[in-house]
Amino acid sequence: MLTDVEFVAHFSPELGQDYRVAKSYVTDVPTQALLQIRSLTHKLTELLALPMGITFDSPNLYDRIETLNSRRVINVRVTRAMHKLRGDGNRGAHPEKYHLTSEQLQQLSEKSIERLLSLIESLFVQVTGKSLPKYHFEAFDSLAGRDLCYRAVMESDPQAQYLVGMSLKTRALMQREQELALGDEHDGKGSELGSSSETLKKAEYWFGLASTSEMDARYEYGVAKIHGYSGEPDVIAGEEAIAQAAAAGVVNAMALLGYFYLVGGKSLAVDRDKALDYLQRAADLEQSEAMANLGVLYYQEGALTQAYQFIAKAAQAGFPHAQYHLALMLARGEGCEVDPLGSEQWMAEAAELGQIDAMFSRAQSMLNDDNAFGTDLSQAELYLREVIKYGHSVPAMIELSIALADGVLGRIDVVGSASLLKLAREHGNEHELSVISPLWDSLSQQVENVIAVTKNKAELVALKRAQELLA
Incomplete structure (x- = not known):
């Protein structure tokens, strides 16, 4: 029976070598493993296009995958799988921007290897014209x-x-x-x-x-x-x-x-x-950041159509900051037609990839707009906590404090609400403090009113703690 490395080499000798290298990096240099897998995916588009006589107009991996899909060389499932590998590679290039821990990065590289193997299995007969061989997966080399x-x-x-x-x-x-x-x-x-x-x-x-x-x-x-x-x-x-x-x-x-x-x-x-x-x-x-910066250059010069084109390319390449700005441009119709649904979809993708402003925007929509795209209150809370943790955002602290005090998230947590308001007041600027002040007074009054009538000992302990925080 073949090993997984031999299996990929049977699919393509060149890709087999790339796969072997990528797999060898997973344990100790996972970011390099993810970049290698992305490069392999790029070569795979060439391998699929060659027998069909397809010539790509762009080196952009997103465009290449979409070209193969539109020409029916690959189906929707394969298209999604290739885009997932593309995205994994983008996260590997800048793991710190996605707030990944070392453990999460290694898990991502291991998962990406699994996805790649599954993709090659699905394409094996199409590319080689041979039946799918049996193989076994060898453990990662420590x-x-x-x-x-x-x-x-x-x-x-x-x-x-x-x-x-x-x-x-x-x-x-x-x-x-x-x-x-x-x-x-x-x-x-x-x-x-x-x-x-x-x-x-x-x-x-x-x-x-x-x-x-x-x-x-x-x-x-x-x-x-x-x-x-x-x-x-x-x-x-x-x-x-x-x-x-x-x-x-x-x-x-x-x-x-x-x-x-x-x-x-x-x-x-x-x-x-x-x-x-x-x-x-x-x-x-x-290079996605270069595309994004070209978009910024043209945006600052008022060349909105060109700005949109480059920012869209960077977004398609998986750069979350570009995805966020593309969402704003689509919402405003800057350099493009107004597209509210497209804007929400790109905002959601940027948030999923950890872009701070996008996470905050998505959380606000989920909490305050009943018609928001993909409303999920638990996800909204998670986004706000991530924005507070990594972005130290006072507006996010205020938003989450209000949600906890009002029971919007399905529970009332006055201690959590008071803690967030206290943290916001410690970090807020003059304008933010003017917003916090009436919320502080309102929550203090709410706590006092409930203390006066409650007979629940556990609730009373929580209310007293909230009162201490607001003292």
């Missing part, structure tokens, strides 16, 4: 990371050094997300705070070693210098390294250099033509 570290340390392999750096960077950024949330809950005194800084120092070290010959590492080394992974930032050195990587064709470097020329850097003056050139070159290679 020794792959050791081999990677051996090559990085003992053989000074630049690619291995780069991947070690990427593993450390990904871990550090996810640690930083958790630290910020924990620090807010404990007034900045969480016991785990600071571990991300040490991990970032290690990441910069490995990027520095690899950067002499590995251009992807040169880009990451530049980012590390700009953000001061090892202490004080060195922005000029970082910008120079990123420019060198961009000149070598590193797509993320081209996207970031284009952004620097768009807004200006320490050693780089604002230059619209250079910004447009680098962003367009990165966008042509399907």
Whole structure:
């Protein structure tokens, strides 16, 4: 019986090699595994198009999948499966932006491998013309990371050094997300705070070693210098390294250099033509943030049709910030026809992927609009808590406090409501405090009124605690 790696190699020798590499990264470099799977999915579109004589007009993976669907090369189920792999890869590129923990990232990479195998099973007969063979899945190799570290340390392999750096960077950024949330809950005194800084120092070290010959590492080394992974930032050195990587064709470097020329850097003056050139070159290679920034550039210049086109491409590529802005443009009819349903759908997708503003918008719609798309009060509460945790949003604190006090979520929780109002008052600006003040008085009065009449001991304990919080 074949192993899963041999099974994919029977489907396509090239994809089999890519699958083997992706699987080897799952345990120790899951973000790289997800990026490898996305790249494999891109190659799969070529494999499916070739025998049908289809030539793609765009390198954009979303467009390619939709082209295959519209030409009936793949059915709806396969289309959805390929889009799911595309989305997994996008989350792997920036796991910290999706608020993923290390455990969740590894689980996602394992699940993505399962999805890929299932997809290849469904396409095997169509692509090879042979019957589907039996195979068994071999467990993920827990020794792959050791081999990677051996090559990085003992053989000074630049690619291995780069991947070690990427593993450390990904871990550090996810640690930083958790630290910020924990620090807010404990007034900045969480016991785990600071571990991300040490991990970032290690990441910069490995990027520095690899950067002499590995251009992807040169880009990451530049980012590390700009953000001061090892202490004080060195922005000029970082910008120079990123420019060198961009000149070598590193797509993320081209996207970031284009952004620097768009807004200006320490050693780089604002230059619209250079910004447009680098962003367009990165966008042509399907770099989602470059597409989004091109959209921003054209939006600021009032070229709304062009802005819409690029923001839509970035949204389709799975970039949640672009999905949020696309939802706003569709709601307003900016550069496009007004499309309320399309707007709600993109807002829902951005929220599902953890975009803070989209989560807040969706929660408000779910709580306050009976006709909202996909109303789910438990999901609304989850979104608000995520926005408070990661976005430290006072409006979200107020919204959730009101919902808990009024029983909108199916229960009344005056302690939770009072805690949120107290937190909001500690963080609110002048305008927000003017909103909080009458809510504070109203909740205080509500608590006093119920205390005066209740005979339930448990309820009385909760009410007294709420009263203490509001004192």
